[in-house]
Amino acid sequence: MASHRRPKPPHRAYTSALTATAAAAVALSAQTASADPAPDPNKKGVQAQIDRLYEEATQATEKYNGAKEEADTLQKSVSDLQDTAARKQEDLNTLREGVGAMANAQYRSGGIDPSVQLMLSSDPDGFLDQASLMDRLSDRQLSVLRTFESRQRALHQQRAQASARLGDLQDVRAEMGREKKKIQGKLAEARRLLNTLSAEERAKAAAEEARADRDSARTDLGNEASASGRTASAFSAAQSRVGMPYVWGASGPGSFDCSGLTSWAFRQAGVSIPRTSQAQARVGTRVNSLSALKPGDLVIMRTDLSHVGFYAGNGQILHAPKPGAKVRYESMARSGMPFMWGVRL
The missing domain is CATH 3.90.1720.10 (endopeptidase domain like (from Nostoc punctiforme))
Incomplete structure (x- = not known):
């Protein structure tokens, strides 16, 4: 395989984009010392607190990412189930239309066949379980009824699965909301702590980031x-x-x-x-x-x-x-x- 040397840095238009936190830090570093808060004996630990908040924010970010990935998977599953249910409903509607035409013809000739009554029934399973009806159905009629019964059951199943997935999706989206709130809270606290640093301390933090970027630009990666x-x-x-x-x-x-x-x-x-x-x-x-x-x-x-x-x-x-x-x-x-x-x- 080819060896990897450090490539040329990307266009400056990309590197000009900064996160809100970084922008806040740069802006604050430009403020004059006269705007600084009064000296605080605990200041030496502020940068450590900021670093810890950043770490906790990245940990919460990974939880958010996991929830989002799960939500995307569930959304696709829900969409697939709903599409399948819609197709099954169309098949059932087509079958019902045929049954309706058969019922009209039979009504005009003096009665409705039990198989037609079944397909128009709100409880086909209970209707089909009647022993007297089973004895009166031909093999062909029974086959049609079983097909209708199977399609109706499959449709109900599909809708139940879609409903369950929707419930799961709502739960995962709620989790995403909690993690997002946690991330935003930690970053807001980090910005607040940045505001408590002196101009000298802010300049030092900005200089450390700039040094890290310079070190990155001249890193020797070997061959x-x-x-x-x-x-x-x-x-x-x-x-x-x-x-x-x-x-x-x-x-x-x-x-x-x-x-x-x-x-x-x-x-x-x-x-x-x-x-x-x-x-x-x-x-x-x-x-x-x-x-x-x-x-x-x-x-x-x-x-x-x-x-x-x-x-x-x-x-x-x-x-x-x-x-x-x-x-x-x-x-x-x-x-x-x-x-x-x-x-x-």
Whole structure:
């Protein structure tokens, strides 16, 4: 397989997009010192609190992503069931029309056949169970009645399944709402804490992000090859997104969260993988050793498996790290997140 060197950075139009949190941090860093709040002896811990809120927001984002993926699957199932029920209803309506014509003809000739009465009955099962009726039906009539009965039962079943799926969908959408509220609350709290930092502290935080971006731009990835062609293709797609902003719940092409980047990149390679980091951790072949990783392997981070990126070579990870940051290369040793295992697809 071809080796992977760092590609050219994307167009500046992409990199100009920032998350609301990042924009807030930049704007705040431009304020004068005279606008700063009074000194606070606990200020030294504020940045740590912000980082923790970002981590909790990304964990909630993965839960939101999982719920959204489930909701999309349920929505498709509901639509399929409803379409099938509609087709079955059309078949039943056609059969009823034929029965109605038969009933009119029989009424004019002096009576309605029991088979016709059955098909016009609101309780065909109970009507059909009458022993006296069974004795009076011909084989052909009985066949028609059984067909009608079967189609009606199938229609009822289809509608019941669609109704149950709709209930599940409502529950999952409620879960999505809860996770979204949680994410927004944590990001709002992070912005509030950013407001309490001094101009000097804000400038320092902005400088650290700028340094991380500069380090990413000059990262040495080495010349190691990927394990497969499709992995190489997915990794190349991810490399083309360096500089794109982190946005929770985003899956490209102009912004990403962590698992949004990896799932998007594999889609570009024609490979479908789950949307969340926890689900991605359970596909493919597990690679337990850091030394055995190859460029393009997925890297699962944190004990709750809430972060994922691409192994980029030479001890580097390519990922969408957190709110306020951009897709970038970063030393795994300096990422601050424990490595759990790799995944090879």
